Amino acid sequence: MYENETVLIDGLIAKRDDAFRYAIEQYQGSMMYLARSFVGDKLADEVVQETWCSAMRALKGFEKRSSLKTWLLRIVANEAKTRLRKENRMTSLEALTAADPEFASRFDDNGHWGAHRPGDWRADSPEALISSEELKLCLDLMISSLPDLQAATLNLREQQGYSLAEICNILEVSESNVRVLLHRARNRLYRCVEHFQETGECCTQ
Amino acid sequence: MITCQTLFNSASDYVESTDSSNPVVRFSLKQRISIRFHLLLCKYCRLYLKQIRLTSRTASALTVEVTPTDQEIERLVQRLKQLDD
Numbered sequence: 001m002y003e004n005e006t007v008l009i010d011g012l013i014a015k016r017d018d019a020f021r022y023a024i025e026q027y028q029g030s031m032m033y034l035a036r037s038f039v040g041d042k043l044a045d046e047v048v049q050e051t052w053c054s055a056m057r058a059l060k061g062f063e064k065r066s067s068l069k070t071w072l073l074r075i076v077a078n079e080a081k082t083r084l085r086k087e088n089r090m091t092s093l094e095a096l097t098a099a100d101p102e103f104a105s106r107f108d109d110n111g112h113w114g115a116h117r118p119g120d121w122r123a124d125s126p127e128a129l130i131s132s133e134e135l136k137l138c139l140d141l142m143i144s145s146l147p148d149l150q151a152a153t154l155n156l157r158e159q160q161g162y163s164l165a166e167i168c169n170i171l172e173v174s175e176s177n178v179r180v181l182l183h184r185a186r187n188r189l190y191r192c193v194e195h196f197q198e199t200g201e202c203c204t205q
Numbered sequence: 206m207i208t209c210q211t212l213f214n215s216a217s218d219y220v221e222s223t224d225s226s227n228p229v230v231r232f233s234l235k236q237r238i239s240i241r242f243h244l245l246l247c248k249y250c251r252l253y254l255k256q257i258r259l260t261s262r263t264a265s266a267l268t269v270e271v272t273p274t275d276q277e278i279e280r281l282v283q284r285l286k287q288l289d290d
Contacts, residue, residue: 020282028278029271036271049281056285103213111208118252126259126266139267158264164221164230179230183217190260 005068013059024052027069030160031076034170037155038080038148047083051075066169073170077152084148091147093173097180100187121197129193138202142192145204146185153178154185207239212250215240216257224258 002008002022011019031051035044055075062071084090108114123129130136146154152171156162162170167178195203212219218230219240232240244251273281 015286017282017286020285021278024273024278024281028273028281032273033269033271049284052281052285053288056288107208107210107213111210113209113249117249118256120252121256121259124255124259126263129259129263130266136267139263143264143267154264158261159268179218179221182221183214186217186257186261186264189264190257193256193260193263 005064009059009062009068012056023068027072030069031072033160034073034076034152034155035080037143037146037151037159038077039083040144043083047079048076050079054079070166070169073156074172077171080148080152089148091149093149093177096147096150096184097177100184102191103187118194119198121193132196134202135193135196138196138204139189139192141202142189142204146188149173150181150185150188153181154189157182207243209243209247209250212240212243212247213253216254217261219254220258220261 002011002019008019008023012023028048031048032044035047035051038044039047051072055072058075062068066074081090106114106116121129123131130139143151143154149171153167153173156167156170157164164175164178164182167173168175171178173181192202192204195201215232215236219232221230222232244254
């Protein structure tokens with residue numbers, strides 16, 4: 001019966017055990033995954049616990065302009081941002097969306113690829129790429145070291161399959177900024193794969 | 206004609222507009238023609254676009270399953286039940 005969101009919300013407001021259990025089973029995984037990408041493994045649990053508590057307190061005022069899951073993820077993102085700001089660890093949006101100087105230097109004055117241009121990769125599928133355990137570990141490391149909003153955008157888009165519009169809503173960032181954040185995050189990973197293809201070594205800088 | 210750098214800057218958006226079933230990012234006909242034309246002539250941009258697509262799919266392939274344990278669920282249920290209004 002809790003597949004119906006209105007029934008679920010009523011159950012949560014009435015503090016029914018089975019409603020809590022259902023909601024946690026449905027949403028906790030996704031909330032935790034987003035929180036980990038945002039604040040790292042250590043703090044994620046605390047952020048998600050806080051989210052549940054503040055969400056349950058605010059539930060009566062939930063206006064259903066988005067799904068319950070999107071609303072919860074938005075609170076996760078807010079809790080994570082608050083936490084990072086408190087610890088002075090939040091990267092400014094300007095820094096996260098600024099052009100990557102490493103890539104900018106790859107083009108000549110006419111905007112053509114210069115000496116460091118795309119070369120062949122010895123793999124043409126994700127499976128083939130990550131069949132190298134070393135590269136797989138390197139990419140995992142790279143993904144976990146991406147800064148907050150870049151990491152969260154990549155997580156929501158590539159790993160949780162959210163649309164750009166939903167990501168704007170969850171992260172409270174404009175659509176054009178979400179697009180740039182995604183572009184930057186993908187290019188950080190691109191450089192990581194490229195460096196590994198060229199040298200056989202992991203570089204997450 | 207657009208430059209490689211311009212194509213590079215819109216590559217991620219281009220991937221979104223062509224690969225997503227419900228794209229938010231849409232390019233005008235004129236923009237799509239300029240990109241296609243550039244790709245036809247520039248093998249490095251063709252390669253870059255193919256590789257950025259592959260990078261994006263690889264990020265998806267690295268998805269891990271995050272599931273709470275029964276114990277974690279129960280602990281959270283108890284905590285939420287005891288919340289004051």
